[in-house]
Amino acid sequence: MPDSAEKSSRTPISWDPIPRSRAHELVLDAIEEQVTAGRLAVGDLLPPERELASQLQVSRASVREAIRILESQGALQSQVGSGRSAGTRVTALPSEGLTRLLRMHIGLSNFPLDDVAEARIALERASAMLAAQQAEEPQLAEIDQALETMERSSTVEEFNEADTAFHVAIAEAAGNRLVADLTTAIRSSLKQTILEAFHSHGTPSEVQITLQEQHHRIHAAIREQDPQRSAELVEEHIRFAMETLPMGGHGEC
Amino acid sequence: MPDSAEKSSRTPISWDPIPRSRAHELVLDAIEEQVTAGRLAVGDLLPPERELASQLQVSRASVREAIRILESQGALQSQVGSGRSAGTRVTALPSEGLTRLLRMHIGLSNFPLDDVAEARIALERASAMLAAQQAEEPQLAEIDQALETMERSSTVEEFNEADTAFHVAIAEAAGNRLVADLTTAIRSSLKQTILEAFHSHGTPSEVQITLQEQHHRIHAAIREQDPQRSAELVEEHIRFAMETLPMGGHGEC
């Protein structure tokens, strides 16, 4: 319409770039669309790579790139071979994907450690409350076990490993999949950072003793089914740990 | 040692599979290692794909697969061309990566919606508290804006969009990067689900009115710098929304 183009010549015309969709993103979108439409569920098999490439009219490399992304998210899993186990199948394994994503960004100092602590507090308060409200024996036994392992640990490596397991066990005992996975992902992504902080610290044994006392109190509150107390103790514990252990060896001073 | 093999013949020997590392995972590990060691930071340029492939002695396709994964996580960004803008650069854009990961798993019903609600409550309580404690005017104006947009919305699509923006604005006002990104990711990944619930609901206007009243009260509590009240109101609001709107059209009856 040359007429309207002339009428609007007083306001500058903005020529926006037309985004080009990358082939692998088109594949990603296509798979996501199938999921959203309910046509793909956990356990389902995707078409073979070569077939999917043919159907979507892209190269097999582009299909593979999309599949890699979804594998890293824990939504797909590929298996070579023939027969029932072969191919690319929809899975439900978000935890490691979350962990790796968060660990990368924490490693890049993209989340200030104070921010991470607050997020932990929010999530782990919820975990502890829910665990105190509704955990049953096999899950409580896992918490016991982690506490026991910390008791017997002789190196900070062992302590740290069991410390992580303790927090993960509480998160699992919360009976809330998303809270558990987020809690696990954050705590796991911090494992190395916390270990380094232990090594930097002058008197690790004192700190470990205090941390372990706090663990015992948290454990007792959960055992006594006191949600409020559990939540408060977890918060206190995380704040103490974050204030006491010098974290952020690089990029955070 | 045939001698010791004979001695231990009483206990069955377990032949464990030797895991083969996939080429793209080796590349991923190599990049993560550089980050952990502090040798890669936001803004840094990676070697060109062909060079990285040569250095790591893998194919360029494997390098690309690893880069795709890290791109989807918001840790890398690639740009064609020559000169300063070209190549693959380290970025700090976790939010969309989190959103897509969570949206995929929510789409696959891998997280029960009750679980998602509890996680939202944990995070959004924290967001609201922090916002009430420390938000300043430009951020508060964003919250105002979203509330205003909801007030003027004439379709549930518009309402939903502004509703999401309201929650995101509070999360941003919390001043906590990780809490904000997690909150945003979860709320964003639910946008479609909530919209469908609005459509399924018999009398949308009533519900919208109640939701909007709740939004106003949350907004007021934040403005009055009352963290406890803000947190309680957010929790009440999310519980009301989750109980009132019929979610889980597929796979969650």
Next chain:
DNA sequence: GCGTGGCGTGTGGTCTGACCATTGGAGGCT
């Protein structure tokens, strides 16, 4: 009949090379 081994096929994993599109940067000309 049962167990074992060999073969064939389908699938993902990896590599190579060719080509394309994009995006400066350098050099030459006015």
Next chain:
DNA sequence: AGCCTCCAATGGTCAGACCACACGCCACGC
């Protein structure tokens, strides 16, 4: 100095070849 052209570097995509894996089927021996 400004503009234009050319070139090179970089990521994007594709195709094809080959490899490794993992069954399933069939034949053979006991």
